Amino acid sequence: MRLDLHELIASPGKKLDFAFELDTADLTFDGVxxxxxxxxxxxxxxxxxxxxxxxxxxxxxxxxxxxxxLKEFPTRFRRETAAYLTEELEDEDNEDYYLLEDGVADLEEIARDALILNFEPRLLCRDDCKGLCPKCGKDLNEGPCGCGEDPDPRMAALRQLLEKE
Ligand SMILES: [Zn+2]
Ligand SMILES: [Zn+2]
Structure with missing residues (x-):
């Protein structure tokens, strides 16, 4: 979406709401x-x-x-984003600044950057997901698999505690 900001640029204090749908056909993300x-x-x-x-x-x-x-799960993705729009780029390396082309903002470019930069590299079904047993491949969230000692000593200690009860 391209937005003409000539009027806004000429009017300090003015606001302009925007809303659009981003085309994701050519976007891919690890884990999505x-x-x-x-x-x-x-x-x-x-x-x-x-x-x-x-x-x-x-x-x-x-x-x-x-x-x-490796379980599939749906989740809601929401991220806030903020940027500065400017007619002259003074600092090329500042990623928060976007250049207006003849007073027109490319909102799609800003939204794409925000989406790409804000994506977690590792999506987990839950923060404490135990993952799969490296030996037998069982989903350890469903319980221990019996492949022997848990390599994590904290888990072994916890298990001993639970067995005593
Ligand atoms: Zn998981
Ligand atoms: Zn196992």
């Missing part, structure tokens, strides 16, 4: 099997005394594969 709902991007662009800021949120539902146990 499918986008279950459209990726919606919503936010506002404001002129703060000449400084143009964008704040927004990206939301979608995704079907993921757990990095540890």
């Amino acid at each position: 099997l499918e986008f279950l709902t459209p990726v919606t991007v919503k936010g506002v662009i404001e002129n703060h005394a000449g400084l143009i800021t964008l704040t927004g949120a990206i939301e979608t539902d995704i079907l993921c594969q757990c990095a540890r146990c």
Whole structure:
């Protein structure tokens, strides 16, 4: 989505709401099997005394594969994003700044960057997912598999405690 900001740039204090769906056809992420709902991007662009800021949120539902146990699970993805829009780039390396092309903002580019930069490299079905047994492949979230001692001494200690009860 491209947004003409000429009027906003000329009017300090002015705000402009935006909302659009991001095309994800050519985007792939580790651990994401499918986008279950459209990726919606919503936010506002404001002129703060000449400084143009964008704040927004990206939301979608995704079907993921757990990095540890390989289980498929759906989850809600939501990330906030913020950027500065400027007509002249003074610092090329600052990723928060986006150049306006003749007063027009490329919101799709900003949303794509935000989505890519904010993605967790390892998606887990739950924070304490125990994963699969490296020997027999059993899902250890469903219980121990009997392959012998747990390599994690904390787990062994816990098991001893539980066996005493
Ligand atoms: Zn898992
Ligand atoms: Zn096992």
